[in-house]
Amino acid sequence: xxxxxxxxxxxxxxxxxxxxxxxxxxxxxxxxxxxxxxxxxxxxxxxxxxxxxxxxxxxxxxxxxxxxxxxxxxxxxxxxxxxxxxxxxxxxxxxxxxxxxxxxxxxxxxxxxxxxxxxxxxxxxxxxxxxxxxxxxxxxxxxxxxxxxxxxxxxxxxxxxxxxxxxxxxxxxxxxxxxxxxxxxxxxxxxxxxxxxxxxxxxxxxxxxxxxxxxxxxxxxxxxxxxxxxxxxxxxxxxxxxxxxxxxxxxxxxxxxxxxxxxxxxxxxxxxxxxxxxxxxxxxxxxxxxxxxxxxxxxxxxxxxxxxxxxxxxxxxxxxxxxxxxxxxxxxxxxxxxxxxxxxxxxxxxxxxxxxxxxxxxxxxxxxxxxxxxxxxxxxxxxxxxxxxxxxxxxxxxxxxxxxxxxxxxxxxxxxxxxxxxxxxxxxxxxxxxxxxxxxxxxxxxxxxxxxxxxxxxxxxxxxxxxxxxxxxxxxxxxxxxxxxxxxxxxxxxxxxxxxxxxxxxxxxxxxxxxxxxxxxxxxxxxxxxxxxxxxxxxxxxxxxxxxxxxxxxxxxxxxxxxxxxxxxxxxxxxxxxxxxxxxxxxxxxxxxxxxxxxxxxxxxxxxxxxxxxxxxxxxxxxxxxx
Numbered sequence: 001x002x003x004x005x006x007x008x009x010x011x012x013x014x015x016x017x018x019x020x021x022x023x024x025x026x027x028x029x030x031x032x033x034x035x036x037x038x039x040x041x042x043x044x045x046x047x048x049x050x051x052x053x054x055x056x057x058x059x060x061x062x063x064x065x066x067x068x069x070x071x072x073x074x075x076x077x078x079x080x081x082x083x084x085x086x087x088x089x090x091x092x093x094x095x096x097x098x099x100x101x102x103x104x105x106x107x108x109x110x111x112x113x114x115x116x117x118x119x120x121x122x123x124x125x126x127x128x129x130x131x132x133x134x135x136x137x138x139x140x141x142x143x144x145x146x147x148x149x150x151x152x153x154x155x156x157x158x159x160x161x162x163x164x165x166x167x168x169x170x171x172x173x174x175x176x177x178x179x180x181x182x183x184x185x186x187x188x189x190x191x192x193x194x195x196x197x198x199x200x201x202x203x204x205x206x207x208x209x210x211x212x213x214x215x216x217x218x219x220x221x222x223x224x225x226x227x228x229x230x231x232x233x234x235x236x237x238x239x240x241x242x243x244x245x246x247x248x249x250x251x252x253x254x255x256x257x258x259x260x261x262x263x264x265x266x267x268x269x270x271x272x273x274x275x276x277x278x279x280x281x282x283x284x285x286x287x288x289x290x291x292x293x294x295x296x297x298x299x300x301x302x303x304x305x306x307x308x309x310x311x312x313x314x315x316x317x318x319x320x321x322x323x324x325x326x327x328x329x330x331x332x333x334x335x336x337x338x339x340x341x342x343x344x345x346x347x348x349x350x351x352x353x354x355x356x357x358x359x360x361x362x363x364x365x366x367x368x369x370x371x372x373x374x375x376x377x378x379x380x381x382x383x384x385x386x387x388x389x390x391x392x393x394x395x396x397x398x399x400x401x402x403x404x405x406x407x408x409x410x411x412x413x414x415x416x417x418x419x420x421x422x423x424x425x426x427x428x429x430x431x432x433x434x435x436x437x438x439x440x441x442x443x444x445x446x447x448x449x450x451x452x453x454x455x456x457x458x459x460x461x462x463x464x465x466x467x468x469x470x471x472x473x474x475x476x477x478x479x480x481x482x483x484x485x486x487x488x489x490x491x492x493x494x495x496x497x498x499x500x501x502x503x504x505x506x507x508x509x510x511x512x513x514x515x516x517x518x519x520x521x522x523x524x525x526x527x528x529x530x531x532x533x534x535x536x537x538x539x540x541x542x543x544x545x546x547x548x549x550x551x552x553x554x555x556x557x558x559x560x561x562x563x564x565x566x567x568x569x570x571x572x573x574x575x576x577x578x579x580x581x582x583x584x585x586x587x588x589x590x591x592x593x594x595x596x597x598x599x600x601x602x603x604x605x606x607x608x609x610x611x612x613x614x615x616x617x618x619x620x621x622x623x624x625x626x627x
Contacts, residue, residue, distance in 0.1 A: 002042040003446075007035040008069050008585075013086055013365040013378075015046045015067040036087070038586050039450065040443040044070040047431060051367040051376060071380035071440050071585065072364045074401050075429040076414060080375040082345030082421030084363050087585055089417045089594055090379060092402050093358040095152060095338050096412035099349050100285075102146040102292040103139070113137045113147040113295075115287055117344045117351065117420070121172060121299050122242055128328055129170045129242045129301040132420060134342040134351060136287035138297025142178035147295040149288030150351065152338055154188075154281050163251035164313040165277045167203075168330065169303035172242050179207045183296040184289050185245075186303065190282045192289020195225025198280040203232065203245070204294070211235045214247050214260050214268075220275035227278075230268040232260040242301070244325045248317040249277040259319045266321050277307075286340070304330040304339040308389050331596040332356050334389050343420040350422050352415040357386045359402050360594050362585045363416065377414070377423050378431075381444070381584070384562040385591040400559045402428050434558050441552045441561055444588045448567065448576065449545045451587060456575045457482040457515045458537055467571055468533045475529035476522070482515040485534055497531040500524055537571070544569055548588070565590045 005019040016035060020042065047068045084090075103110045115136045123130040139147045167186065177183050184192050188200040201216040212233035215226035232245065246261040256273035259266055286303065288295035306313045313335035317323045332339040332354045344350040361379040368375040382401045404425050405413060413422045432440065458467035461480045465472035468481065483489070496510065510522045512530075522530065544567050555561045566588035567573060577593035584594065 003039050003443075004042050004044070006038040006040055006046065006069055008038065010034060010036060010086060013068070013363075015069055018046065036583065036586050037447075038069055038071065038443070039447045040070055041439050044436065044439050044443060046070055047072050049378075052369050066365070068365055068378055069380070069585075070436075071362075071444065072378050073380045073382050073430070073432050073437065073440070074361070074378070075431060076377040076379065076402055076423055076425040077374060077427045077429070078377075078405070078423050078425040079373070080366070080368060080377070080421065080423045081348050081350055082416075082419060084366055084377070084416045084421040085419045086363065087581075088363050088419060089580065089584065090361045090363055090414050091352075091354060091358050091417065091595070092414040093354045093412050095353045095355045096405075097150045097152050097286075097340065097351055097353050099148065100151050100288075100290070100292045101148040103148065105140075110140070110147075113140070114349045115148060115150060115351075117342065117346050117348055118299070119346055122240065126327060127242065128326060130172075130299075132341075132343040132346070133170075133172075133299050133301040134287070135299050136296045138183070139181075139295045142180055142297070144181040144294070146292040147288065149184075149290070149292050149295060150286040150340075151290055152284040152286070152340075152353065154283050162279045162307045163256075163276045163309060164311050165249040165279075165305075165307040166246070166314045166317055167201075167303070167305045168244070168246040168315065168317070168326065170242050170244050170301040172299035172301075173205075173237060173239050174298060175239065176210075177205055177207055177297065181294050182206055182213075184285070184287075184294045185212075185296050185300070186284075186286055187289060188282050188284050190290060192285070192291070192293040196282075197222070197224050198282040199224070199226055200278050200280060200282060201247075202226065203247070205237070205296075209235055211237060212245065212260075212262070214258070216247075216249070216258055217278040218251075218256060218273045218275045219278045220273075221278060228258070228270055228273070230258070230260060230270045232267055233262040234267070242299075246317055246323055248314050248319060250311065250314065250319065251276045257319060259317070261317065261323045264322050264325045266319075266323070269319055279307075284338070301342050302326065302329055302340075303342075304332070305337045306333075306335045307337055308335045310335065310389075332358075333592070333596075341420075344415070345420055345422055348422075350413065352420065352422070353412065354595075356389075358595075359384055360591055361402065364585070375423060377425075380440075382562050383565075383591045383594065384559065385595070386563070400557070401430070401562060404428055430558075434561070437558050437561050438552055438555070441564065441588070442549050444586065445545050445549050445552075445566065447586050448588045449541060451579075451583075452541055452572055452575060453538070454484065454486050457484040458534065467537055468530070470529040470532050471526065473529070475526045476520075478520040480514075480516065480518075481520065483530070483534060484515045485538055490534060490538060493527075493531055493534060497527060500527060540569065541567075541572065544572065 003022045005022040007017045009016040049066050101109050103113050115134050118135045119132050121130040121133050139145050182204050184204045187202040190196050190198045203214050206213045214232040215229045217227040221227040244263050249258045257271045259269045283290050334356050336356050338353050338355050340353045342351050344352055360383045362381040364378040364380050366377045413424050415422050459482045460466035460468035460472050508524050511519050513519045551564050576589045
């Protein structure tokens with residue numbers, strides 16, 4: 001099938017130019033500062049829409065015809081808070097936090113006590129906290145009265161299925177609590193003040209000891225309240241600093257234990273517990289008890305909760321003397337119960353909460369009618385992710401993409417990963433039929449294949465062979481080596497290889513310039529090993545691409561198409577995951593890579609990008625050597 005090259009303006013999200021009957025065999029898709037290129041089947045035409053837009057002249061508005069790329073799959077209509085970044089990733093999860101505010105003097109809720117998204121709280125380089133975070137307002141005159149908190153609905157997992165449980169987050173105190181009560185930072189309980197048989201854990205500040213405490217119960221504890229109260233920080237929690245806290249619970253058969261951590265150091269390891277953590281039907285509450293009791297005054301950022309039947313759920317917190325303090329957002333994975341980044345629209349009480357099941361898409365274009373303030377958000381590259389180990393209770397239930405938000409329902413708002421902007425969708429329009437969705441997915445896979453062959457390089461190094469397992473098995477000692485597998489360079493390498501094989505040479509030296517611009521001397525064995533690695537890489541890529549496209553072609557519903565993950569082989573995914581952002585709309589990138597911006601299991605790695613993620617390489621040179 002013939003191809004068209006579509007150039008999309010990065011600033012507007014609209015189609016700037018279409019080049020018809022394009023020969024993609026000689027093209028390598030590299031975006032520039034202005035455009036993102038899409039190589040699409042010629043059956044796919046840009047989508048023409050008419051929207052009310054601001055002309056820029058005195059704030060006047062007019063109906064304007066716009067041309068959007070054919071990957072535009074859905075139109076979301078609703079109210080927007082904040083401003084989306086052009087081309088950013090979006091997500092909609094099944095988890096939506098409820099704002100609780102029980103401080104209502106004279107019957108009028110005092111919204112001044114609602115938690116807010118704020119910016120610029122003690123931001124420092126090398127950390128993930130403070131740029132955007134949640135400010136919790138405490139209580140009226142710091143008295144022991146109910147006020148506001150966030151509450152996340154309970155997930156009724158049976159206790160027998162939760163032998164491993166972990167919570168990790170950041171908190172900040174700008175003033176010492178008043179002493180009138182012990183404020184609750186985070187809890188899972190039906191009451192923050194009266195003991196019940198549904199009390200699971202409660203993390204709070206103890207005024208008498210000037211330290212954090214964790215109260216927790218195992219499922220073998222039949223009484224009301226908490227079985228253990230253990231220290232969770234040193235005494236004298238310092239003010240005007242971000243502090244990382246974490247606690248982990250493990251039941252490994254004969255015994256159970258719980259450990260608390262403060263700023264990376266273990267404070268307490270409590271042993272002697274029996275059974276799993278108590279996991280009764282009770283909500284999670286953040287910034288106070290579930291009814292706004294004992295409200296916290298301070299800031300919080302990046303809170304994640306995970307659990308399950310595997311120690312993977314502990315995110316590396318294995319009860320040792322230290323734990324790693326996260327230096328990037330702890331994105332949700334299959335053992336995650338929820339992750340709340342607090343990075344919502346500034347000045348609002350709208351907080352993004354993500355779980356392992358969600359819809360991910362790419363922002364294409366948006367407009368807002370200045371008269372009605374109703375917005376239209378156009379999205380594409382939609383993936384439906386349902387990778388929770390916790391069963392249907394956490395499944396997003398969205399079969400074919402984004403859905404409208406229903407007050408009191410399970411479907412959350414749609415957020416931008418980078419901007420924190422949010423749309424509350426009141427209606428969703430599917431723009432493409434199933435055959436068009438198939439053609440889009442197939443074209444994006446073609447584009448991805450060309451990208452891996454022409455815009456990224458194969459890479460290996462001493463001690464980490466990477467894409468060159470044969471080359472680094474004794475055939476090459478030059479240290480780092482990169483090779484961009486373009487069609488022309490593979491043909492040049494084959495010519496050299498054929499010459500060696502046909503002449504029967506067993507010794508000789510051949511010079512090859514890597515894509516890093518360094519000339520290396522290769523032996524005959526080195527050339528044959530390099531050729532084997534390159535051709536295997538090329539063959540695997542074509543086989544994997546064909547398999548994905550066959551799955552797409554055989555899908556009978558749009559829902560099934562949107563669950564196809566694309567290339568999953570490590571050597572390819574690592575290169576693609578580095579392109580989450582400006583290039584991701586034109587590539588098929590796995591959902592895990594999109595949500596974590598790297599290729600890892602999120603619970604296993606929550607601190608740094610994995611080694612070996614390969615960036616876009618510059619053009620290199622290949623020169624035939626001589627024997």
